[in-house]
Amino acid sequence: MRAVDLGCLEGGYSVELAKMGFDTLGIEARQENIDKCNFVKENLGLQNLHFAMDDVRNLPKYDKFEVNICYGLLYHLNDPVAFLKTVSECTTKILLLNTHFAPDRDLRYELGHLNRYVIAPIQKRAKALAPQQNYRLSPMTTNEGYAGRWFREWSKTAGKAKIEKMLWASYNNNRSFWLRKKDQTKVLHDVGFGSVFEQFDYTGDIAPDNYTSRHSRTMFVAIKH
Template sequence: MRKFTAHNIRLDDGSFTRKEKGIDMSQHPVMLICKRVIEEHYPNQTYIGRRIVDIGCLEGGYTVELARMGLDAVGIEVRQSNFDNCIYVKSKVDLSNLTFVHDDAWNIEKYGRFDIVFCCGLLYHMENPKRYLNILSKICDELLVIDTHFSVVETKEKFNLSDLEIHEGLKGRFFQEYSDPNKTQNENAKWAAWENHRSFWPLYNDLMDAISDVGFSKVYEVESPTRGIHNQRATIIALKD
C-alpha cells in the first residue's frame, strides 16, 4: 500500500487509503455539497456522461467519487508523488470514465472544454487568481464549483496575510507560500503553491465580483462546514447561461 497523506479513498476490494481518518471521500463535506449541486443542476441523473475536471486533484479522492457518480472525470495533478497515488488508485478501481493527467493547473486549456469545473483548495494558491478565473471561464460550459479561502477587511485574521493591497484590480491580501522566492517547485511542500512564492486572496466581495466578471451569470455561496471551521473559506457555485 502506498502512503497517502490526505485522501481516504475506498478501493474496490473494500480497503481504504487512509482508514485512520474515519470517513472516506464519499462523505467528505465538500464532496457531499458538490454532489448535491450537480444533482440539482442536472435532475434525473442527466449529469451522467458529462465531462468534469478536478483541478489540483491531490491524491484523486474527489475525482474518483465524481467518476463513481457516472461523470467523465479528469483529475489534474502536478506533484509527482500525488500523481503516483492517483495512478495507484486508478489501478484499484474499475472506472473506465476516470482519467488522471500529470500537469500544471495553468495548462488546463490543453484538455479541452468541460461541462463542470471543480476547483477545491487551489485558487488561494494562485498569485493571479483573476487571470486563472478567466481561464476557467474559457473551459467551463455550465457549472463551476470553487472551494477557497478569501481575505477579510479586519486586520485580526487567522492567517498571516499582508496588509490590504490592490492586485489584478481586486482588493485583498497576499499570503506567503515560500519564504525564498527562488525555491518554489517543492515536491514535498504538498500544502503550498507549485511555482509562485506568494498567492493573493481577494476580499470576499471582490472574489464574487471577479467570478461574475469573467463570464458567469449567477454566482452564490452555498452553506458549508468549511465556513464555520475556517471563517475565511467558502464554497462558491457559478453558472453559465
C-alpha cells in the same frame, strides 16, 4: 458530461465524480500526488477516470468541461483573476469553488512584521486568543485590479526538491493572492458566470458552524447561463 478536478491532490473528489458517471479528469502538478492518483485508478478500475500531471493553468489544452471543481486551489495562486478567466473559458455549465478569502477588516494584518513574528506565533500556541485564524496575510492591497491580501507560501530560496515535498502548498509561485470576498464574487461575474451563489452548508457535519467566519473560507457555486 465531462468534469475536471483542479489540483486534485490524491484524487479523492475525482474518484467520486467518476463513480457518479462523469468522464473525469484530475489535474495535479506534483509527481508524488499523481503517483497516488494512478495507484487509486489502477485499483478501482474506473474507465472514465483519468489523471494528468500538469500545471492547472494549462487547462485549455484539455478542452471544455460541463463541471469544474476547484477545491482548495485558488488561494495558492498569485494570479487568481487570470486563472478564473481561463476556468470560465473552459467551463460550460457550473463551477464549484471552495476557497479562502481575504478578510475585509483585520487589524492584525495591518501590523506587518509585528503580526508575523509576534502576534501570530502567540495565537498559534493559545488558540483561545484567536477567534479568527491568523494566516499572517499582508495589509489590504490590489492585484490584477481587485482587492485582497498576499500570503507567503514558501521562501524564495526554497529548492525544487523541498517544494516538491510541500504537497499542500503552491507549486510555481512563492506567494499567493487571496481575493476579498466581495471582489471574489465580482470576479466570477466579470469572467462570465451569470449567477454566483454562496453555499453555507458545504461542510455538512464535519466542521463547526463558525468554520467560514473562523477560517475565512467558503464555497461559491458559479453557473453559466
